[in-house]
Every structure is written in structure tokens, then in C-alpha cells.
Amino acid sequence: MDWKRWSGLVMLGVAAVAAVALVACGDDDDDDGDGAGTASPTVAASPTQGQVAKLQIIDPRARDTTNDVSAAYFTVKNTGDATDRLLSVTADVSTKVEVHEMVMEGGTAKMQAVKAPLEIPAGGELVLKPGGYHIMLMNLASPLKEGQQVKLTLTFEKSGKIEVTAPVKKIEAMN
Amino acid sequence: MRTIRPGLVFLLLALAGFAAAACGGDDGDEGGGASSIDDYLGAQVTPFFEKPDLVLTDTEGRPFDIRKDTEGFLTILYVGYTHCPDICPTTMYDISEVLKTLTEKQRSQIKVVFATADPDRDTPEVIRKWLDHFDTTFIGLSGDSRQISDLLKQLLMGTPQRTDLGEGNYAVSHAAYAIAYTKDNTGRLVYPFGITQDDWKHDLPMLVNETWK
Numbered sequence: 001m002d003w004k005r006w007s008g009l010v011m012l013g014v015a016a017v018a019a020v021a022l023v024a025c026g027d028d029d030d031d032d033g034d035g036a037g038t039a040s041p042t043v044a045a046s047p048t049q050g051q052v053a054k055l056q057i058i059d060p061r062a063r064d065t066t067n068d069v070s071a072a073y074f075t076v077k078n079t080g081d082a083t084d085r086l087l088s089v090t091a092d093v094s095t096k097v098e099v100h101e102m103v104m105e106g107g108t109a110k111m112q113a114v115k116a117p118l119e120i121p122a123g124g125e126l127v128l129k130p131g132g133y134h135i136m137l138m139n140l141a142s143p144l145k146e147g148q149q150v151k152l153t154l155t156f157e158k159s160g161k162i163e164v165t166a167p168v169k170k171i172e173a174m175n
Numbered sequence: 176m177r178t179i180r181p182g183l184v185f186l187l188l189a190l191a192g193f194a195a196a197a198c199g200g201d202d203g204d205e206g207g208g209a210s211s212i213d214d215y216l217g218a219q220v221t222p223f224f225e226k227p228d229l230v231l232t233d234t235e236g237r238p239f240d241i242r243k244d245t246e247g248f249l250t251i252l253y254v255g256y257t258h259c260p261d262i263c264p265t266t267m268y269d270i271s272e273v274l275k276t277l278t279e280k281q282r283s284q285i286k287v288v289f290a291t292a293d294p295d296r297d298t299p300e301v302i303r304k305w306l307d308h309f310d311t312t313f314i315g316l317s318g319d320s321r322q323i324s325d326l327l328k329q330l331l332m333g334t335p336q337r338t339d340l341g342e343g344n345y346a347v348s349h350a351a352y353a354i355a356y357t358k359d360n361t362g363r364l365v366y367p368f369g370i371t372q373d374d375w376k377h378d379l380p381m382l383v384n385e386t387w388k
């Protein structure tokens with residue numbers, strides 16, 4: 001039994017239990033546009049033969065840091081009927097931004113740029129979170145501090161550019 | 176069976192226990208460790224890890240004998256690098272938050288040790304600044320590249336691989352888990368990435384008193 005399979009299973013288990021725990025503990029669901037820092041712009045692309053990707057960016061956030069690298073995360077929800085792709089990202093605080101993934105090999109974590117643009121399937125979502133995908137912010141002019149805001153411009157294949165504001169905060173494994 | 180060859184890690188998450196912990200069940204301060212290793216949410220390692228027999232340099236520039244200077248403490252050891260934007264800071268932050276929830280007595284029995292897999296960039300000063308961000312009591316270790324490869328060899332972690340990211344940036348591969356050495360100096364449990372604050376909260380109070388008897 002290898003690490004990959006197990007960590008995959010565990011992540012599934014964790015997600016399932018977290019969902020159960022959430023219900024059991026009586027937390028309520030997020031609604032659109034609640035608390036500060038949740039930018040949820042919805043952009044409809046111009047229809048191509050009736051196929052439209054409708055994207056919503058949920059919970060953008062960036063990690064506070066002491067040096068010149070950091071990571072940003074968010075979830076992209078696609079309520080349309082066409083698959084979209086995240087082609088590139090820019091940020092106002094960084095001159096070098098890449099979409100990265102963490103690859104686990106036998107208990108070893110390796111960070112690298114994604115090989116192909118990440119997809120947001122029709123009716124599905126793309127989740128960026130610690131241990132999975134992140135937006136790598138490099139060559140920061142100064143370290144990101146809690147309370148600061150990072151402006152991210154996400155460029156999608158069908159939906160074009162979407163700007164979001166990501167508050168800088170401390171980020172844990174599960175939230 | 177729950178055994179695996181050294182260097183690889185087997186993960187066992189008792190999901191029922193996890194759900195209970197998520198709703199805030201609290202463990203007592205006193206009363207020994209768990210009745211069985213299966214009560215822990217950490218992943219079991221067989222055979223267990225020994226503490227590395229090595230002297231590195233702490234963030235004050237002083238020699239740090241990993242065995243001698245952690246003797247008698249529950250010791251959480253993590254190898255990473257400060258230019259890691261994702262899982263290293265997540266792990267350190269999660270541990271630091273959970274330590275705040277422990278009693279003073281529990282907390283005083285724990286040492287958290289971060290050792291760098293990237294000695295070229297991670298000088299004692301760089302590590303100190305980074306660790307202070309999480310907890311000023313965290314111990315940070317560096318050394319020359321020969322010492323670091325000795326450390327990784329003893330931990331069965333393999334040589335760090337560099338991935339060039341351009342413009343002078345690079346990523347470093349490293350183990351995606353923290354090792355918990357109980358006071359008997361054995362590392363029988365590791366905490367792979369994906370472990371949550373609630374999992375740590377569940378295990379640490381028991382680990383502090385664990386004797387594996």
C-alpha cells in the first residue's frame with residue numbers, strides 16, 4: 001500500500017467527516033457575499049453555441065509571510081454548462097506568479113508548476129488549498145502582512161479576466 | 176497489517192474519533208498516554224524512528240545536540256524550508272495554534288524542532304524570523320549541506336530535490352510529515368500533511384504522557 005493511495009483515502013475521509021462534523025456542530029452554510037474578504041464576482045462568458053461557463057470565485061486568500069514567497073488560494077465554482085480553464089494569474093504584489101501543485105511521492109512533498117491549465121468542469125469546481133494547488137507568489141517586494149489585501153487577476157479561457165481581492169491571513173490545513 | 180517498511184509511512188485515521196474531536200471533546204490533563212497506539216490519530220511507523228544522533232546549529236548559532244537537548248521532552252520534529260509557501264507554514268501554524276490550547280504543564284513538556292532541508296537559504300537568522308512568526312519557542316536547526324544530508328539519511332527521508340522556478344527561485348522536496356518522539360525517544364507516530372488542528376488537539380495531551388507500556 002503506497003502513500004499516495006492512503007493519503008488520497010484519508011483526504012476523502014477527512015472531507016466526508018468534516019462535512020458530517022459541520023452539520024453535527026450546527027455551523028451554517030456560507031451565503032454569497034457575506035463577511036468581508038469573500039469576493040464572489042460572477043462572470044458569464046459570451047456564449048459559444050449555447051455553451052457558457054459561469055464562474056464564481058469563492059474565499060480568495062493569501063498567506064502572510066516573512067520572506068519573498070507566498071501562496072494564494074481560492075475555489076472556482078462553475079455553474080455554467082461549459083468547461084473553463086485557468087490560463088494565468090497575475091498579482092499586484094508579485095512580479096512572478098505561477099499556478100503550482102504539491103505532488104506527494106512516498107511521503108515526500110514536491111512543489112512544481114502545473115503541467116497544463118487547471119480545469120473547472122461545467123457544474124463543478126476547482127479548489128486551491130494547502131497540500132493541493134496554490135497560486136505561487138514569488139519575488140514579493142515586501143512580505144505579506146495580515147490585514148493586507150492582494151489583488152489577483154485570473155485569466156480564464158472562456159470567461160476572460162476576473163479580478164478578486166484576497167485578504168492576507170494565516171492559513172491552516174482545514175478551514 | 177499496520178506495518179510498513181522504514182521510510183514510508185502508514186496512515187491510520189480513526190474517523191469516528193476524528194468526528195468526535197471535531198466537535199470539541201476535551202482530553203484530560205493527567206493520566207498517562209493512550210491505552211493503545213490505535214487511539215492516536217497520527218500515522219503509525221514500524222519499526223519506529225530513532226532520534227537522529229547529530230549536532231546541528233540552532234538559531235542563536237549554538238550547537239544543538241538533537242538527542243541530548245530534547246531528552247525528556249515530547250519532541251515534534253519537522254523538516255522543511257522557509258521558502259516553502261504551502262505545507263511548511265501550514266504545518267507550523269497548525270501546531271502553534273494547538274499548543275496554545277494546552278495547559279501550561281502540557282506545553283512545558285513539548286519541544287517543537289524545525290530543521291531545514293535548504294541550508295543554502297536558511298541561515299539561523301532566516302529560520303528564526305520565520306519561526307517567530309508562529310511561536311518564538313520553536314527550535315530551528317540548520318547546518319552545512321553534509322550535516323543536513325546526514326540528518327535526512329538518519330530520518331530515512333532521502334536527499335532534497337531542487338526544482339528550479341526561475342529568476343533565482345527554487346523549490347525543495349521534503350517529507351510531508353512531522354515526527355512525534357515521545358519521552359522514551361522513540362518516534363512511533365508521524366503526522367502527515369492533511370492532519371488538522373483537531374487531530375493534533377486529540378493526540379498531543381496523550382502523547383505528553385505516553386510511555387508505550
Ligand SMILES: [Cu+2]
Pocket residue numbers: 100101111112134135136260261
Ligand atoms: Cu509553489
